[in-house]
Amino acid sequence: MFKRLTLLWTVVRGDARQLWAALRHPAAPGWLKLGAALIVIYVVSPIDIIPDFIPGLGVVDDIVLVPLAIRALLKRLPVEIARAVGRVR
Template identity: 50%
Template structure:
C-alpha cells in the first residue's frame, strides 16, 4: 500500500469515527461526560472554521493532524465497547447512503465564540 493510500484510509477512518461519535452522543446509554466530549469533538470536526487557522505556518495543520485525531481517539476510548460498535455501524450506513461530508454551523459558531473570547481576554489583559 502506498503512502497516499495509507493517508486516504486514515482520513476516511477519522471521518467515520467523527460520525461514530455523533451517533454515540445520541445514544441514551452514553455517560454524560463522554456525551459532552463527543459534542465538542464532532462540532470541531465538522466545523468549517478551525481553532487554529490553516494559514498559520505549521500550527495551522497541527490541529488537523494531531489535535482532532487525539480527541477522537480519547472519546472512542471512553465510550463503552457496545456503544462504539453500534455507532460505527450506524456511521458506516449513514456515510454509504449520503456520500456527502456533513457540516456543523453550530460547531463553527462555537469556534468563533472561542476566538472572540480569547481576543477579548487578550485585549483586557493588555489593556491594563
C-alpha cells in the same frame, strides 16, 4: 475555514460517524457529550495552537489534535455502546 473543515472531515470521517452514532445512543454518557462539544468548539474556534495564517502549518494542529481527541473518546465508550456503533472490543 471551509477548506479546514473539509480537510478535517476527510481525515476523521469514519471515527466521526462512529462518534455521532455513539452520541445518539440512548445510553450515551454525559462525558461523551461534553467531550464531543469541546471538540466542536475547538474546531470552530478562531483560537488555535498554531494560527491558521501560517502557510502550511496552520491546519496541522487541527489535523493532529481533532482525530486524537475523537479516538480518545471512542476508546472510552462503554461496551454496549461500542458494540452498537460497530467498535467491537
